[in-house]
Amino acid sequence: MNEIIRKKLIEIEEKFQVKVLYAVESGSRAWGFPSKDSDYDIRFIYIHQPEWYLSIDPQGIGTKRDVIEVPINDLLDISGWEITKALQLFRKSNPPLLEWLRSDIIYFQSYSFIDKLRSLESEVFYPNASLYHYLNMAKNNYREYLQGSEVKIKKYFYVLRPVLACKWIEEYKNVPPIDFHELLKNMIPEGKLKNEVEHLLKRKIIGDELDIEPRINVINDFLESEMIRLEEYIKTLTVEIDDPTKKLDDLFRYTLKEVWG
Incomplete structure (x- = not known):
């Protein structure tokens, strides 16, 4: 190719x-x-x-x-x-x-x-530009794809990735990596949430990404709380x-x- x-x-x-x-x-x-x-x-x-x-x-x-x-x-x-x-x-x-x-x-x-x-x-x-970009992407995708009782597996990653990119910028004050695995490794601690995301990731890669299933509450709860928190964080950030x-x-x-x- x-x-x-x-x-x-x-x-x-x-x-x-x-x-x-x-x-x-x-x-x-x-x-x-x-x-x-x-x-x-x-x-x-x-x-x-x-x-x-x-x-x-x-x-x-x-x-x-x-x-x-x-x-x-x-x-x-x-x-x-x-x-x-x-x-x-x-x-x-x-x-x-x-x-x-x-x-x-x-x-x-x-x-x-x-x-x-x-x-x-x-x-x-300029961290503000990237934070606004990724947060708006996450919010728009969440609103369009993840608010129902059933969702497509692949759509989770169109919200997870920008949210984790925001968390990276907040933590390290530089451009986030493009690779999702690196974001996941550094931005989500070991535990139930990380296990669910890793399981979802494996399923997407093998081809289950279009499956429609009940929403995963632990991931939805994480995304909702982080988007609210990040929106408040951006308001406090002043960089020249x-x-x-x-x-x-x-x-x-x-x-x-x-x-x-």
């Missing part, structure tokens, strides 16, 4: 006249709980030739789109962000982008861009960071020269 993905990335480079800088897995495979029929969620960052940037119309407007999206099929979901879009989102401490940087499944990486970007992570990480724009501008210009000469 890696070769198929790399071939798709080469096709994208040729079709759009860009260079792919970084491509990773971002979905359940990167999170550590794929099922036997999980698709591949590939996300990438790319850069255009200098002439594309030297025009009177800014990127992201009109025909100068700042995303590339490949038609989704049953197996592959591929989309990418143009480098300046990625850097603007990095400046805002965008959680999905920070997750890309932590993915253990890297399909392609070239030039020095990603290593330099990672070196700036501690300067841009220096504006990283100049460093990100420099990184963009350096990468443009490194890639295209």
Whole structure:
């Protein structure tokens, strides 16, 4: 599959006249709980030739789109962000982008861009942005999927993962790992709750994820109490960071020269 993905990335480079800088897995495979029929969620960052940037119309407007999206099929979901879009989102401490940087499944990486970007992570990480992102994700998914008397197994993980990510940020004050197993290991102590989650995780991986069953009260109670507590915690958090724009501008210009000469 890696070769198929790399071939798709080469096709994208040729079709759009860009260079792919970084491509990773971002979905359940990167999170550590794929099922036997999980698709591949590939996300990438790319850069255009200098002439594309030297025009009177800014990127992201009109025909100068700042995303590339490949038609989704049953197996592959591929989309990418143009480098300046990625850097603007990095400046805002965008959680999905920070997750890309932590993915253990890297399909392609070239030039020095990603290593330099990672070196700036501690300067841009804004915990409030990530906490709001993950908490809103957890609340929305809980409200939509887990309030009935019966639920689908897989939906628990779409609430558990963001709640545990919030707890990680609260505890360690840095970007949470993308891997669910690491979050589970560090954020839930040994006991009944952890046993239930681990059992659920095993069932999801072997393919029981679409089963509809009675809700698991110990997990629901944990999620409800944590979401209430985290909402109050966020209100008390005040963090200021220096504006990283100049460093990100420099990184963009350096990468443009490194890639295209």
